[in-house]
Amino acid sequence: MEKKHLNYWITSHWPLQINDTSGKQEGIFASDASESVVRKMRVGDMVFIYESKNGRVLKSKKKDGTIENIPCHIGREGIVAVVEVECPYDSSNSVPSEYTDGTEILWKYYFQTKCLDSNGFVPRMIINKFLGYSENYNFRGFGDKHSGLKVISEDIATKLLKSFKSKTNNEI
Secondary structure, X not given: OOOOOOOEEEEEEOOOEOOXXXXXXXXXXXXXXXXXXHOOOOOXXXXXXXXXXXXXXXXXXXXXXXXXXXXXXXXXXXXXXXXXXXXXXXXXXXOOEEEOOOOEXXXXXXXXXXXXXXXXXXXXXXXXXXXXOOOOOOOOOOOHHHXXXXXXXXXXXXHHHHHHHOOOOOXX
């Protein structure tokens, strides 16, 4: 690794919503229930972004008052980007997002990130082997205290980065 980072993380993201034209997985999002985990994140930390296969359908109120349901694309089930935390943002005045399954999530914490690499990929099964998880684990309820964020060792981060940059994605 070129630069020594303070901490290394994996975060799980839902796939991008179909109306997201950026095509980029970036930023770190955490709910209000994740405060104890989020407090450990620092500027300069390296984060691997895992994209799940599916995401919740967002209920979005349009200007005319009607509700539009915004689904996600089908995700790639693997690490799709490596980013570095640039700055935290506590959106204390944010409102909960509502989903068609009846759930609401207050995405209180957001960390702006700088993309280090988005040209690689690590499939879910390889990540599971590195983390010691069952090969069928699907990252639902993932992370420290189910936050979607997990601190990993520098050794695991090095292995993930090597696999991410690999052309075969089968280096273990």
